[in-house]
Amino acid sequence: MAKVAFIGLGVMGYPMAAHLKNKGGHDVTVYNRTAAKAEKWAAEHGGQSAPTPKEAAKGCDFVFMCVGNDKDLHDVALGDDGAIHGMEKGATLIDNTTASADAARAIYAACKEKGVGFIDAPVSGGQAGAENGALTVMCGGDQDVYGPAEPVIMCYAKSCKLMGESGAGQITKMVNQICIAGLVQGLSEGLNFGQKAGLDMEKVLDVISKGAAGSWQMENRGSTMCKGEFDFGFAVDWMRKDLGICLSEAKNNGARLPVTALVDQFYAQVQDRGGNRWDxxxxxHLLQND
Structure with missing residues (x-):
């Protein structure tokens, strides 16, 4: 059993923290910007809540973060009441936020100076993966820091791998989001094509999901896409944030992302239709309602 803090109790962080407590048996203290949510979590799961990230991190072996964006991450990690100020030498800070590689490297450098370990560890699998403890975790950092952290991370994961040095976890997550963006657009076009042709789309999905076109998106979203149901899942607003990070990083490394840039603009059109929180x-929807 380790002493653990979890900072950020959104749709992902809330169940992830619960798995650390209930599955891992760790002593968990939580912090959330809305204190009532942290208090609710503590009441439900028997842990403790703290008024600041710094207080939550005090005396902890591992401190997890899962917040919104680079600015939020900087505030909870390095701000005046940031987690790093409550951590002792030898502890490890683990970031599950999807953020930029630059943000990861900046926090890594600050932790290194203090004698604290840092792992950038963005996740894939969405809300369902978080609730089921079945996330895929992509990590960047030092091997000697990652080794002891992996069994703790696995409390909420089905797969966890060190991808390279600091920032490599975030870069891997960018690859993940780039692949998803193109795949969902292709799936949308294919399904809409089938509908326009008058096919029975449940039969179509049953057949093609068993072949080379099959994917997680097809298995888990194909049917609801055909029905025009989107009030769940990974929000368009979040995807646009992630794709913005991908496009920014591509400017740094020289990679061409023509399809990603186009799909990002399609998501902007979904936002214009009020679909900010749609999956x-x-x-x-842009094809079914053109």
């Missing part, structure tokens, strides 16, 4: 599969 990313809502790309098909």
């Amino acid at each position: 990313t599969s809502s790309l098909i």
